[in-house]
Amino acid sequence: MTTENKSLNDEILTDTYGRTISNVRIALTNACNLRCIYCHHEGEEINGCTVDNSRAQMTKEEIAELIGIFTELGVTTLKLTGGEPTLRPDLLDIIRSIPPGVESSMTTNGTLLAKMAKDLKAAGLSRVNVSLDTLHRDRYQKITGRDLLPEVLAGIDTAVEVGLTPVKLNMVILKGINDDEIEDFLSYVRDRKGLILQIIELMDVNGWADHIDHIDEVIRGDAEIVGDLEKSIAEKSTQIITRRMHHRRKYCLDGAEVEVVRPMHNLEFCANCNRLRVTSDGKLKPCLLRSDNEVDVRGLHGDELKAAIAKAVQHRSPYFTQKS
Numbered sequence: 188m189t190t191e192n193k194s195l196n197d198e199i200l201t202d203t204y205g206r207t208i209s210n211v212r213i214a215l216t217n218a219c220n221l222r223c224i225y226c227h228h229e230g231e232e233i234n235g236c237t238v239d240n241s242r243a244q245m246t247k248e249e250i251a252e253l254i255g256i257f258t259e260l261g262v263t264t265l266k267l268t269g270g271e272p273t274l275r276p277d278l279l280d281i282i283r284s285i286p287p288g289v290e291s292s293m294t295t296n297g298t299l300l301a302k303m304a305k306d307l308k309a310a311g312l313s314r315v316n317v318s319l320d321t322l323h324r325d326r327y328q329k330i331t332g333r334d335l336l337p338e339v340l341a342g343i344d345t346a347v348e349v350g351l352t353p354v355k356l357n358m359v360i361l362k363g364i365n366d367d368e369i370e371d372f373l374s375y376v377r378d379r380k381g382l383i384l385q386i387i388e389l390m391d392v393n394g395w396a397d398h399i400d401h402i403d404e405v406i407r408g409d410a411e412i413v414g415d416l417e418k419s420i421a422e423k424s425t426q427i428i429t430r431r432m433h434h435r436r437k438y439c440l441d442g443a444e445v446e447v448v449r450p451m452h453n454l455e456f457c458a459n460c461n462r463l464r465v466t467s468d469g470k471l472k473p474c475l476l477r478s479d480n481e482v483d484v485r486g487l488h489g490d491e492l493k494a495a496i497a498k499a500v501q502h503r504s505p506y507f508t509q510k511s
């Protein structure tokens with residue numbers, strides 16, 4: 188890439204707040220085989236808060252073209268998500284369409300991972316994040332609606348075995364449901380190689396978590412619990428790393444690596460947001476928490492697609508600011 192092209196591309200990918208996109212997050216489908224009580228569906232409008240398969244999802248060719256343009260512009264990491272991305276029958280073709288040198292990861296509920304991990308690795312996927320909120324089978328069923336904890340645990344083991352590492356375990360903290368399991372999760376991560384625990388604050392901006400009993404209390408408690416937890420983890424850590432993305436903190440403590448995701452009312456998180464999202468039906472989504480500034484790219488190609496990306500980037504603004 189010439190210096191001139193690079194600065195032109197940087198211009199396209201940099202928003203009016205000086206935040207340059209380096210990571211694109213693509214929802215491959217809005218279908219899912221679980222019904223987690225808190226699911227935000229990556230901010231996609233879902234009728235009645237359940238999955239809706241009727242809307243047209245992007246084809247693998249459309250996704251490949253988007254990936255090509257984003258990487259040509261200088262995007263270096265891709266996150267595949269959903270819905271549940273492992274439900275896409277053409278998932279391996281999509282992964283194979285990612286140019287070499289681009290780091291690709293996938294966030295999955297892990298229920299189908301045991302049988303897919305080897306092929307995912309062979310297709311070129313770098314690593315996976317697996318959602319796991321509890322190590323108790325009855326709680327898992329309560330949270331997700333299905334009795335599939337053994338399948339998920341097997342999926343995590345296989346992902347580590349085939350080298351889709353580090354495997355990040357995404358644990359959304361739910362007050363009164365799983366907040367007593369932190370020590371068990373730390374032991375789980377310590378006892379195995381290749382795992383990182385990711386503790387996530389529950390986001391309930393658009394009524395996403397209304398299915399949870401006593402939601403107001405859970406939400407109020409959540410911010411406090413995750414805040415206190417981060418403080419105590421920080422005190423015990425031997426090393427603290429600040430990631431460029433969202434300025435998230437990663438802690439190393441006594442054989443376990445822990446990352447904490449606390450987006451709610453977090454000005455620093457939004458000020459360092461370098462992500463653009465793509466919805467499963469082909470809209471560029473400038474912010475997870477907003478749906479009023481999306482840019483439809485269905486049917487666009489080449490320079491038109493680049494112009495749409497530039498437009499979506501210019502729509503970006505930090506969600507949480509001093510005023511919010």
Ligand SMILES: Nc1nc2c(ncn2[C@@H]2O[C@H](COP(=O)(O)OP(=O)(O)OP(=O)(O)O)[C@@H](O)[C@H]2O)c(=O)[nH]1
Nearest residue numbers: 266268292294316355357385387448450460462475
């Ligand atoms: N508010 C907000 N939350 C986000 C954003 N990106 C990810 N999250 C949340 O962070 C949690 C973890 O998301 P993952 O899909 O596992 O990905 P990640 O940890 O962000 O990405 P990697 O570190 O690259 O694996 C989920 O609860 C996401 O909803 C973002 O840009 N804004």
Ligand SMILES: C[S@@+](CC[C@H](N)C(=O)[O-])C[C@H]1O[C@@H](n2cnc3c(N)ncnc32)[C@H](O)[C@@H]1O
Nearest residue numbers: 225226227269270271294295296318357389390
């Ligand atoms: C929407 S899911 C999609 C990918 C895949 N189905 C999965 O569950 O990993 C992506 C991540 O968002 C997290 N998530 C969903 N709803 C959330 C919420 N309300 N607050 C915080 N994290 C949430 C999930 O736990 C998961 O780790």
Ligand code: SF4
Nearest residue numbers: 219221223226270296
């Ligand atoms: S598995 Fe993922 S997409 Fe499916 S309901 Fe749970 S969090 Fe949402």
Ligand code: SF4
Nearest residue numbers: 457460474475505506
């Ligand atoms: S601006 Fe904030 S809330 Fe919106 S996507 Fe970025 S980090 Fe998330």
